[in-house]
Amino acid sequence: MATASRALAGYSDVAVGTRERVRQLAREMGYAPNMAGRMLVSGRTGFVGLVLPVRGPDFVDSFLGDFVTGLGEGLVAEGCDLFIAAASKDQTELEVLQHLVRAGRADGFVLTRIADGDPRVRFLIDQRVPFTTHGRMAAEESFSWLDTDGAGAFATAFRLLHDLGHRRFGIISIAEQMGFRRDREAGLRGAIAAADDPAVILTETHAPRFDTAAHRHAIRELLSRPDRPTALIALFDELGLIAMQEANALGLSVPQDLSVIGFDNVPAAGFAMPGLTTFDQATRDSARQIAAMLTAQIRSPAEAPATTLRQAVLIERASHGPAP
Amino acid sequence: MATASRALAGYSDVAVGTRERVRQLAREMGYAPNMAGRMLVSGRTGFVGLVLPVRGPDFVDSFLGDFVTGLGEGLVAEGCDLFIAAASKDQTELEVLQHLVRAGRADGFVLTRIADGDPRVRFLIDQRVPFTTHGRMAAEESFSWLDTDGAGAFATAFRLLHDLGHRRFGIISIAEQMGFRRDREAGLRGAIAAADDPAVILTETHAPRFDTAAHRHAIRELLSRPDRPTALIALFDELGLIAMQEANALGLSVPQDLSVIGFDNVPAAGFAMPGLTTFDQATRDSARQIAAMLTAQIRSPAEAPATTLRQAVLIERASHGPAP
DNA sequence: CGAGCAATCTGAAACGTTTTGGATTGGTAA
DNA sequence: TTACCAATCCAAAACGTTTCAGATTGCTCG
Numbered sequence: 001m002a003t004a005s006r007a008l009a010g011y012s013d014v015a016v017g018t019r020e021r022v023r024q025l026a027r028e029m030g031y032a033p034n035m036a037g038r039m040l041v042s043g044r045t046g047f048v049g050l051v052l053p054v055r056g057p058d059f060v061d062s063f064l065g066d067f068v069t070g071l072g073e074g075l076v077a078e079g080c081d082l083f084i085a086a087a088s089k090d091q092t093e094l095e096v097l098q099h100l101v102r103a104g105r106a107d108g109f110v111l112t113r114i115a116d117g118d119p120r121v122r123f124l125i126d127q128r129v130p131f132t133t134h135g136r137m138a139a140e141e142s143f144s145w146l147d148t149d150g151a152g153a154f155a156t157a158f159r160l161l162h163d164l165g166h167r168r169f170g171i172i173s174i175a176e177q178m179g180f181r182r183d184r185e186a187g188l189r190g191a192i193a194a195a196d197d198p199a200v201i202l203t204e205t206h207a208p209r210f211d212t213a214a215h216r217h218a219i220r221e222l223l224s225r226p227d228r229p230t231a232l233i234a235l236f237d238e239l240g241l242i243a244m245q246e247a248n249a250l251g252l253s254v255p256q257d258l259s260v261i262g263f264d265n266v267p268a269a270g271f272a273m274p275g276l277t278t279f280d281q282a283t284r285d286s287a288r289q290i291a292a293m294l295t296a297q298i299r300s301p302a303e304a305p306a307t308t309l310r311q312a313v314l315i316e317r318a319s320h321g322p323a324p
Numbered sequence: 325m326a327t328a329s330r331a332l333a334g335y336s337d338v339a340v341g342t343r344e345r346v347r348q349l350a351r352e353m354g355y356a357p358n359m360a361g362r363m364l365v366s367g368r369t370g371f372v373g374l375v376l377p378v379r380g381p382d383f384v385d386s387f388l389g390d391f392v393t394g395l396g397e398g399l400v401a402e403g404c405d406l407f408i409a410a411a412s413k414d415q416t417e418l419e420v421l422q423h424l425v426r427a428g429r430a431d432g433f434v435l436t437r438i439a440d441g442d443p444r445v446r447f448l449i450d451q452r453v454p455f456t457t458h459g460r461m462a463a464e465e466s467f468s469w470l471d472t473d474g475a476g477a478f479a480t481a482f483r484l485l486h487d488l489g490h491r492r493f494g495i496i497s498i499a500e501q502m503g504f505r506r507d508r509e510a511g512l513r514g515a516i517a518a519a520d521d522p523a524v525i526l527t528e529t530h531a532p533r534f535d536t537a538a539h540r541h542a543i544r545e546l547l548s549r550p551d552r553p554t555a556l557i558a559l560f561d562e563l564g565l566i567a568m569q570e571a572n573a574l575g576l577s578v579p580q581d582l583s584v585i586g587f588d589n590v591p592a593a594g595f596a597m598p599g600l601t602t603f604d605q606a607t608r609d610s611a612r613q614i615a616a617m618l619t620a621q622i623r624s625p626a627e628a629p630a631t632t633l634r635q636a637v638l639i640e641r642a643s644h645g646p647a648p
Numbered sequence: 649c650g651a652g653c654a655a656t657c658t659g660a661a662a663c664g665t666t667t668t669g670g671a672t673t674g675g676t677a678a
Numbered sequence: 679t680t681a682c683c684a685a686t687c688c689a690a691a692a693c694g695t696t697t698c699a700g701a702t703t704g705c706t707c708g
Contacts, residue, residue, distance in 0.1 A: 002658055005696060015656060032426035036363035037694030040663045045360070047407070052396045062591060065389035072376045072410030081429070082408040083371070086396030102356035105405070241595040248597070267386060268592035271565040273572070326688055329666060339686060361664030364693045651708085658701075663694105671688075678681080 008033070047083040048075055048294060049106030051096050051120075053113050054087045055210075062266045063283060067134070070284035071110065074291025080107075094119050101129055108298045110134070110290060115178050130301060132294040134286065135179045144297055144305035146290050148281040150180050150263070151187025153312040154233065157261045157279075158191040160314070161231040165323035166259060167199045170222055170229035172239040174209040184235060184263065203229055215239060219246045223258070230258060230323045237262035237269045240276050244319065255321035265315050275317030286310060332357070371407040372399055372618060373430030375420050375444075377437050378411045379534075386590045387607060391458070394608035395434060398615025404431075418443050425453055432622045434458070434614060439502050454625060456618040458610065459503045468621055468629035470614050472605040474504050474587070475511025477636040478557065481585045481603075482515040484638070485555040489647035490583060491523045494546050494553035496563040498533040508559060508587065527553055539563060543570045547582070554582060554647045561586035561593045564600050568643065579645035589639050599641030610634060 007014045007022035014022075025031075039045050050071065052064075071082050083106055087096045097120055100106060108130035111120055116138045124131045125143060132144040161169070171188060174181055192200055205222055207214035219239075222228065223246060234240030240262030244254050252258050254274055262269060265280035293306050331338045331346035338346075349355075363369050374395065376388075395406050407430055411420045421444055424430060432454035435444055440462045448455045449467060456468040485493070495512060498505055516524055529546055531538035543563075546552065547570060558564030564586030568578050576582050578598060586593060589604035617630050 001694095002660095002696080002698095003656085006657095009696085013656065018656080030422075030426055032423055033696095034364075034694050035427050035429045036360050036369070037663090038696075039360035040364055040665090040694075041696045043663080052393060055393070062386060062389065064392060065386065068388060068392055068408065069376060069379070069410070072408055073412075076410040076412045082410075084392065084396055084406040084408060086393070086400040086406075088397075088400045098354070099356055102354055103359050105359050238591075245595070245597075266591065267562075268590075268595040271569070271592040271596050273569075273597040325665085326667080326690095327686085330687095333666085337686065342686080357666095358664050361693090362666075364664080364695090365666045367693080649708105651706105653706080654704095656701100656703080659699095661698080662696085666692090668691080669689095672686080674683105674685090676681100676683080678679100 043104075045105060045107050046080055047106040048080050048291070048298075049100055049109045050082060050084050050112070051093050051100070051109070052084060052086045054093060062268075063264070066283040067112065067287045070287025071291050073284075074288035075295070078291065078295040080291075080295060094123060098123065101127055108132070108294050110294060113178070115176070116182070128301070130294060130297040132290050132297065134290060136183070137179055138182060142305055142307075144293055144307060146286055146293060146308040146310065147179075147183070148286070148310050148312050149187075150184035150312070151190065153263060153279045153314075154184045154187035155191035155194075156314060157233050158188055158195070161233075161259055161261070161320065161323075162195055162197070162200070164259070164321065166231040167197070167323070168201045168203075168227060168229045168231070170203045170205070170232045172215065172219060172222075172232060172234040172243055173204060173206050174235055175206045176209050178209075181235060188233060201227075201229075212242065215242055216246055219243050220250065223247060223250055223252065231320070232258060232260045234260065234262045237264040237266045237276060237278055240278065240319070241268055241272055244272060244274075244276065254319050257324055259320035259323075261320055263312070269315075269317070272319075274319050277317045277320045278315050279312035280315050281310065281312045367428075369429060369431050370404055371430040372404050372615070372622075373424055373433045374406060374408050375417050375424070375433070375435070376408060376410045378417060386592075387588070390607040391436065391611045394611025395615050397608075398612035399619070402615065402619040404615075404619055418447060422447065425451055432456070432618050434618060437502070439500070440506070452625070454618060454621040456614050456621065458614060460507070461503055462506060466629055466631075468617055468631060470610055470617060470632040470634065471503075471507075472610070472634050472636050473511075474508035474636070475514065477587060477603045477638070478508045478511035479515035479518075480638060481557050482512055482519070485557075485583055485585070485644065485647075486519055486521070486524070488583070488645065490555040491521070491647070492525045492527075492551060492553045492555070494527045494529070494556045496539065496543060496546075496556060496558045496567055497528060497530050498559055499530045500533050502533075505559060512557060525551075525553075536566065539566055540570055543567050544574065547571060547574055547576065555644070556582060556584045558584065558586045561588040561590045561600060561602055564602065564643070565592055565596055568596060568598075568600065578643050581648055583644035583647075585644055587636070593639075593641070596643075598643050601641045601644045602639050603636035604639050605634065605636045 003014055004022050007019040075082055085096055087093050111131055111133040114133050114135050114137055134146055136145050136147045205218035207218045232243050234243055240260050243260050247254055247258050254260055262276050262278035265278045269276035269278045327338055328346050331343040399406050409420055411417050435455055435457040438457050438459045438461055458470055460469050460471045529542035531542050556567050558567055564584050567584050571578055571582050578584055586600050586602035589602045593600035593602050
């Protein structure tokens with residue numbers, strides 16, 4: 001038994017002939033090592049866990065499909081599998097995570113949509129469980145994360161529009177203190193400051209993230225002002241698409257009367273009329289990289305946690321143009 | 325040890341006082357039974373497996389996110405977790421599945437996007453592993469599936485358009501023999517036959533599923549004919565959205581010159597201008613139900629496999645209207 | 649010729665549960 | 679007094695692997 005185990009694992013202290021004989025037989029018999037037995041003795045599960053964010057009943061997430069696909073692809077290359085847990089009604093994501101860690105169900109975790117001071121990060125650091133997050137936190141000790149440079153993207157968006165003559169800007173944002181919000185807004189403000197143009201005005205709307213009606217209302221109000229912005233930057237595509245619809249409803253045409261730029265490059269951005277100019281963050285590829293970062297960490301826990309900042313790429317479609 | 329195990333499991337042959345004492349202590353210590361140990365002895369993993377369909381590098385799947393979310397929600401209610409495996413470059417989905425079954429990594433599987441004669445179904449039936457599919461197969465022995473009534477939906481679409489005076493129809497379809505294609509096309513043909521109207525003409529295009537350029541070409545060709553259809557029914561929303569773009573490029577306005585109806589109700593359908601009339605199949609809720617069907621099967625393998633046919637609901641937006 | 653070594657193999661322990669088949673205790677009926 | 683029973687509790691086996699610490703063999707060297 002021991003020899004067979006070592007033969008399959010490729011150890012060097014088993015003769016070549018024996019190894020081949022064992023492997024051949026294993027193939028013939030369709031043998032695959034039982035997961036549970038292996039887990040028990042090795043302490044490794046071969047799983048990486050992802051706790052699904054809890055969400056409203058009809059919130060559609062174009063992000064998750066790509067992300068899961070990328071993770072799966074990245075992990076299979078490392079011989080891991082992905083394991084997904086949802087939080088039930090009366091559980092927070094933190095509670096689910098705690099249970100999973102205690103039950104030893106995964107070797108490491110992927111965290112998405114983290115907010116500043118996210119308790120999940122604290123918990124995993126304390127437990128010394130490997131993890132990698134998608135997104136950063138403000139002023140926190142070091143851990144492994146991958147993020148898209150939202151600040152850079154929004155700065156780019158501002159410069160693009162400013163060069164086209166726009167001076168009155170609006171940002172459609174959310175009320176929640178998410179890391180990506182802070183990042184992108186800071187990028188925009190930094191770029192405005194750097195332009196050093198006293199004519200530039202920035203108006204903001206901040207409706208609750210998943211409250212579409214509130215966003216519509218805020219946008220409509222914004223676009224109805226006499227000094228309405230000529231350029232709108234949306235925190236993410238859905239808000240930009242809503243803005244285009246509201247502009248349309250108010251008789252404004254995009255991009256002649258109003259320029260709109262989004263972020264994410266969801267499929268709908270390409271199908272909208274006009275196509276929404278936005279930034280692509282290559283979610284699937286990011287997820288693949290997160291998988292690699294996490295498995296590296298699982299393999300050698302001593303190493304300093306790696307971090308990655310990726311550039312989003314501008315997708316120029318037809319929703320922006322010269323200031324009216 | 326034995327008593328503690330039985331106390332936590334709620335067996336009756338442990339005194340009430342003891343049980344409470346054990347449970348209290350377990351809570352205090354943050355004890356959660358180790359998965360591997362439990363798996364090994366019980367033979368149950370507590371996992372349900374989903375093998376990700378292999379896909380082209382930039383194919384975006386609005387379906388997967390919803391589906392995974394629904395599965396997760398449904399499974400957590402049953403005390404299961406979801407486990408996702410991707411196929412690597414040189415593996416088929418069948419091979420991945422075989423490996424997972426042999427390694428005993430899951431108690432049951434969910435299969436999506438099954439084609440007629442799908443070998444995965446055959447394999448799982450032979451191995452007597454519980455599974456539930458999303459979608460049906462033609463003429464196959466009984467197994468557990470959930471499907472949306474595409475035939476009914478396409479019949480509804482035809483009647484809707486026929487009542488609006490349309491006579492020249494086009495269906496934008498794919499080349500692959502998928503179950504949903506057969507189903508929806510049959511529904512359309514059945515409805516045409518039932519209408520018994522000699523004036524009705526149906527033209528078809530069948531480009532490879534993921535070849536967007538080919539679809540565009542076929543649609544453009546179809547819409548350039550002198551006797552072009554006045555109503556287009558797309559096998560799924562992406563094709564409908566592409567059709568609207570092509571119509572626009574040819575100077576046809578939707579819905580005045582051309583009506584378009586899709587299927588799936590992807591987010592982009594709502595953001596398109598005009599909004600795409602389509603059918604919603606409540607993917608997330610379907611996935612929840614699949615989770616319930618599968619766990620029921622895992623619990624009592626002897627029962628006859630359950631099947632569910634769900635009705636898609638028509639979402640009337642602005643892409644259809646009276647025949648020109 | 650014995651010691652030492654390399655190459656190869658193997659028995660047994662260990663991992664953390666659940667389950668099985670008693671063991672123990674105290675009480676009750678014959 | 680003995681036998682039996684119900685209510686509890688517990689020791690040990692079992693699950694399928696990996697790893698540790700030898701064991702065995704055949705060879706080389708002094």
